[in-house]
Amino acid sequence: MPKPCEPASWPVWPELPVATSAPLVSERLCGDLQQPISALAWSADGEFLAIASAGGELLLLDFLAGCEELLRGDRDSSLDVVGFSSDGQFLMAAGQDGELLLWELGGTGVRPLAMDPIPLGGGWIDAAAWQPGGLLLAVATGRELRLWDGASRQWRQPPLELPGTIQALAWSADGVQLAASCHGELVLWQPCLSTPADPPLRNPMASAGLALAFSGPGHHLACGMLDRSLLVWPQGCHGQPWQFSGFPAKVRQLAWSEQPGRLAPLLASAAAEAVILWTQVKQGSKAWQPEPLVWHEKRVNALAFAPGSTLLASASSDGSVALWDGKGRMLQPLEGQGCGFNALAWRPDGRHLAAGDANGRWWLWPVAVPPRERQRQRAGAGFRSRA
Amino acid sequence: MAFSSPVPAAERLPVTVLTGYLGAGKTTLLNRILTHEHGLKVAVIVNEFGEVGIDNQLVVDADEEIFEMNNGCICCTVRGDLIRIIGNLMKRRDRFDHLVIETTGLADPAPVIQTFFVDEDLRDELRLDAVVTLVDLKHVELHWDTEEVQEQLAFADVLVLNKADLVSDADRDAIERRVRAINPMARLLTSRNADVPIQELLGVGAFELERALSLDPDFLVGEHAHEHDDAVGSLALVEERPMDLEKLGRWLSDLVAERGPDLFRMKGIIQLQGEARRYVFQSVHMLLDGDFDRSWKVAEPRRTEFVIIGRDLDAEALRASFLACVA
Numbered sequence: 001m002p003k004p005c006e007p008a009s010w011p012v013w014p015e016l017p018v019a020t021s022a023p024l025v026s027e028r029l030c031g032d033l034q035q036p037i038s039a040l041a042w043s044a045d046g047e048f049l050a051i052a053s054a055g056g057e058l059l060l061l062d063f064l065a066g067c068e069e070l071l072r073g074d075r076d077s078s079l080d081v082v083g084f085s086s087d088g089q090f091l092m093a094a095g096q097d098g099e100l101l102l103w104e105l106g107g108t109g110v111r112p113l114a115m116d117p118i119p120l121g122g123g124w125i126d127a128a129a130w131q132p133g134g135l136l137l138a139v140a141t142g143r144e145l146r147l148w149d150g151a152s153r154q155w156r157q158p159p160l161e162l163p164g165t166i167q168a169l170a171w172s173a174d175g176v177q178l179a180a181s182c183h184g185e186l187v188l189w190q191p192c193l194s195t196p197a198d199p200p201l202r203n204p205m206a207s208a209g210l211a212l213a214f215s216g217p218g219h220h221l222a223c224g225m226l227d228r229s230l231l232v233w234p235q236g237c238h239g240q241p242w243q244f245s246g247f248p249a250k251v252r253q254l255a256w257s258e259q260p261g262r263l264a265p266l267l268a269s270a271a272a273e274a275v276i277l278w279t280q281v282k283q284g285s286k287a288w289q290p291e292p293l294v295w296h297e298k299r300v301n302a303l304a305f306a307p308g309s310t311l312l313a314s315a316s317s318d319g320s321v322a323l324w325d326g327k328g329r330m331l332q333p334l335e336g337q338g339c340g341f342n343a344l345a346w347r348p349d350g351r352h353l354a355a356g357d358a359n360g361r362w363w364l365w366p367v368a369v370p371p372r373e374r375q376r377q378r379a380g381a382g383f384r385s386r387a
Numbered sequence: 388m389a390f391s392s393p394v395p396a397a398e399r400l401p402v403t404v405l406t407g408y409l410g411a412g413k414t415t416l417l418n419r420i421l422t423h424e425h426g427l428k429v430a431v432i433v434n435e436f437g438e439v440g441i442d443n444q445l446v447v448d449a450d451e452e453i454f455e456m457n458n459g460c461i462c463c464t465v466r467g468d469l470i471r472i473i474g475n476l477m478k479r480r481d482r483f484d485h486l487v488i489e490t491t492g493l494a495d496p497a498p499v500i501q502t503f504f505v506d507e508d509l510r511d512e513l514r515l516d517a518v519v520t521l522v523d524l525k526h527v528e529l530h531w532d533t534e535e536v537q538e539q540l541a542f543a544d545v546l547v548l549n550k551a552d553l554v555s556d557a558d559r560d561a562i563e564r565r566v567r568a569i570n571p572m573a574r575l576l577t578s579r580n581a582d583v584p585i586q587e588l589l590g591v592g593a594f595e596l597e598r599a600l601s602l603d604p605d606f607l608v609g610e611h612a613h614e615h616d617d618a619v620g621s622l623a624l625v626e627e628r629p630m631d632l633e634k635l636g637r638w639l640s641d642l643v644a645e646r647g648p649d650l651f652r653m654k655g656i657i658q659l660q661g662e663a664r665r666y667v668f669q670s671v672h673m674l675l676d677g678d679f680d681r682s683w684k685v686a687e688p689r690r691t692e693f694v695i696i697g698r699d700l701d702a703e704a705l706r707a708s709f710l711a712c713v714a
Binding site for chain 1: 447448449450452454456467468471472475476478479482507508
């Protein structure tokens with residue numbers, strides 16, 4: 001059974017008084033892989049951090065045991081997606097080889113057991129995600145959306161066919177809905193409920209959806225588009241989406257805050273170097289107010305809200321990670337070693353931020369979240385509190 | 388729409404697009420590129436039905452999926468999966484020096500070319516080096532009238548006339564003349580078994596504006612016999628009198644607005660009124676790019692040379708509207 005979400009191997013950080021001048025980050029941990037870091041993922045209990053590289057390395061850090069294990073070495077073939085099942089039983093990784101790699105985890109201090117790689121034959125895999133609160137793993141292989149069931153250790157049949165190569169996929173926070181996008185279509189699927197009478201919902205789109213994200217509270221769906229626009233479906237994904245256009249570039253990164261807002265929670269988008277924080281201020285057509293976050297000089301490659309908070313981290317090719325409050329004020333820039341940052345992942349405790357850079361270095365910063373950015377109440381904190 | 392990038396060319400990764408009809412020898416050529424010692428680490432993107440028999444981590448599959456953007460505007464038609472795959476590959480940029488993209492024998496080269504100018508990431512991280520088209524000397528006449536063959540010839544910067552050992556010299560000359568009528572700007576190479584010096588194919592810089600035009604000198608002499616009007620053909624325009632940039636610009640933008648889908652490539656070196664520098668120009672369908680280049684040299688003839696490759700070209704009307712741009 002997964003452990004409750006509590007920092008076990010880390011000292012409890014003192015609660016800082018509200019003072020934006022005080023540094024949030026006091027010390028850091030880092031290490032190096034041979035190739036650029038491509039993906040990072042924490043286990044739900046925050047005890048494991050998996051780090052993948054563009055050379056196919058996969059490093060597993062076990063914080064409770066205080067050890068690390070290189071599950072795969074550099075093999076000149078990229079891994080691009082990595083993730084833990086929500087119960088912590090499995091670790092998956094996939095990439096250039098088109099194979100699904102799975103490990104069974106036996107808990108802290110226990111060596112992960114590698115399962116046989118599963119060739120999927122759909123080319124380079126860069127989108128895969130575990131079901132929150134469940135054991136289904138969604139994998140995009142070319143134009144097919146496939147589901148591996150960790151309970152039966154079998155593939156569910158048949159896969160869902162899309163009209164184009166799948167660009168992005170996302171689970172809703174309750175693990176019920178699965179969204180996938182390609183050029184021309186967004187599919188909403190409820191794989192655990194679907195019967196022939198209940199087919200996946202296919203929404204035609206004018207362009208390609210490159211990024212998908214469900215909000216925890218409110219169950220909104222946002223889709224970042226190649227045609228420099230952003231679509232946001234209202235609560236429950238029913239009805240017509242809001243469309244935001246005029247972005248300087250394709251909208252490639254999205255993140256929702258887990259903290260409930262007065263209406264929708266906060267949404268962050270990134271297009272080229274431009275990060276925008278979106279607040280829903282009313283119902284109706286002109287419902288959303290944008291707040292540009294001006295700092296990055298090059299493309300923003302990752303966005304992540306601290307769990308349960310409105311504290312936002314953005315990572316850029318300009319070699320910095322920036323921390324922002326829920327009003328769009330810059331709290332602190334974190335500098336790396338001069339090369340661009342590719343990936344970000346908050347530890348589920350919301351107090352540690354992991355990042356990976358283009359030189360293969362991973363970073364781990366302790367972050368003291370200012371009290372006002374913390375969740376107002378613990379209830380309704382999304383899937384993590386339910387795990 | 389201009390198609391240059393703010394990022395200097397030297398900082399961007401060169402890309403060669405390899406086209407050619409089925410059986411022209413693309414796979415043989417790719418295997419040569421991958422196995423020969425030429426000091427370049429080459430990554431290759433093949434289509435999913437490709438047959439590159441080499442197990443190499445730098446050979447990657449991509450779906451030949453076409454994205455039509457802006458309501459099907461032809462210049463915004465790009466190869467979507469190429470954007471995704473190259474995005475992934477560029478994280479590994481220090482592992483290779485050059486990228487080669489193989490298209491299927493039946494593919495239109497235009498969307499591949501346009502992807503590198505229309506997509507913001509690709510435009511700033513890569514630069515199109517050249518379109519290389521393999522021609523099967525033995526069989527090309529069988530497929531001559533197919534749209535794919537005509538487009539592949541029309542878009543080429545380098546034309547490799549392959550299987551020269553399988554045809555007579557007379558046959559080869561005849562095909563060469565037909566190829567030249569469609570594309571007078573491409574460099575012509577002749578090969579057996581796709582054996583061409585790699586340096587003739589990679590690092591050509593054909594899309595660099597300053598190398599915008601290298602016409603076959605024979606082509607500029609005299610008129611060209613067109614085969615028939617709806618076929619793909621070319622037109623070379625030469626003018627000794629200086630031109631007016633404003634008139635020329637207006638003519639070109641009107642021309643691509645009206646005829647863009649039929650205009651495959653244009654290239655030109657323009658002599659402008661009252662200007663010591665050359666103006667160089669190129670286009671792919673509706674994507675236009677032009678800029679001032681070096682000054683005219685004392686010894687070189689100051690004149691405007693302009694080549695249009697396209698479908699259903701009305702030579703007389705084009706020549707008249709071109710001449711109306713004389714200053």
